[in-house]
Amino acid sequence: MTENAQDALAPPSLAQQARRHPVLAEAYKIVSIAVGAVVFAIGLEGFLIPNDFLDGGIVGVAIIVTRFLDVPMGVFIGVLNVPFVLLAWAKIGHRSAIRTGVGIATLSVATIVLHHMHAITDQSWLALICGGAMIAVGIGVALRHGGALDGTEVLATIVASRTQYTVGQLILGINLAIFTVAGFVISWESALLSAVLFYIVVKDLVDRIAHGESGVHMVRVMTTRYQEVASMISEHIKRPVLVDRHQHWYADGPGEDVWLITFTCSRLEEATLVEDIEALDPAANVTFTEISNLHGPLLESMTNRGH
Known part of the structure; x- marks a missing residue:
């Protein structure tokens, strides 16, 4: 049995159990x-x-x-x-x-x-x-x-x-x-x-x-259900998101494809976005990186949010 298969058969974590309630x-x-x-x-x-x-x-x-x-x-x-x-x-x-x-x-x-x-x-x-x-x-x-x-x-x-x-x-x-x-x-x-x-x-x-003081985070979501997750995020933040295709690589060679969704959000949006992402894909990995300053098109997209 492969490591991935063992992971799939492993009992749900406390966090996964909590998401069911x-x-x-x-x-x-x-x-x-x-x-x-x-x-x-x-x-x-x-x-x-x-x-x-x-x-x-x-x-x-x-x-x-x-x-x-x-x-x-x-x-x-x-x-x-x-x-x-x-x-x-x-x-x-x-x-x-x-x-x-x-x-x-x-x-x-x-x-x-x-x-x-x-x-x-x-x-x-x-x-x-x-x-x-x-x-x-x-x-x-x-x-x-x-x-x-x-x-x-x-x-x-x-x-x-x-x-x-x-x-x-x-x-x-x-x-x-x-x-x-x-x-x-x-x-x-x-x-x-x-x-x-x-x-x-x-x-x-x-x-x-x-976790952070600038109020703006760069968010990366690794998921296999990219269409649902990307559409939900874009609707929530009222801006387009970036979607890239990647491939897992293990010690014994290539693995399954995975999609990386990248976008920005404010600090107060962080908790609700994580909840919505986990509701669609409990296996998604979500990481946040603080942004100190914004310039150029990314700043303009956030400035025009909701317009």
Whole structure:
């Protein structure tokens, strides 16, 4: 019996078994995003806010607004993120929007519930490092499972797909503006330390957990069911894909033909695309390579997406 035949007779892996239960698989993703949101809230309410630090994005805006209005910060987190969830629904897809909505709603409720918790530490640098690490873990877990905990991530992903800027560059600009405002409203010391927190602790850890920071990935799918998979991907990303024919080669000689499909996608699209590909061909191999910059026809194709 050949090695390929033995592989075919091998029992299905846990991942293959999970794909047979899409409801459970989706529930797992939703629960993971919710857990990530709770971890984020603990880092925020247990470490950062009691020590007068802040986060970037919509959460940072909510922290600043609560300095002027006597309303729980969690309320602002939920309300200010609603337009971005709707934007995700229209531009990215309903699954990512639902997951993002669940994550943001959980974060909003968790920050309200934990608002009066005592500071876990009053040591500034310890609070920065521990709080930043928890926030990074929460964001990274959400992104890894196809959701987000902040509307700026959604906005940056959509804008990056239509411009030459990366998600990281756009979020950098947004947060620089927020930290500058915080310098006037709260204190320059807190604003500067919060910026250090974001760019030294949070940013790199989020990137490690969520796999990539540019927001655009080059994707390669190796499959034998290339017609179905290529048509599905092209319909999803609203762009043509590249399809090449290859041949497996083993130690004892040539093997079966296989097709390689190449295309680009945003970070928020990654999880849903993998799910759709695996649904059509559970044996497909999918690899992602981060793209730092885009120029030329490929950039134009992403810019014209949906037109």
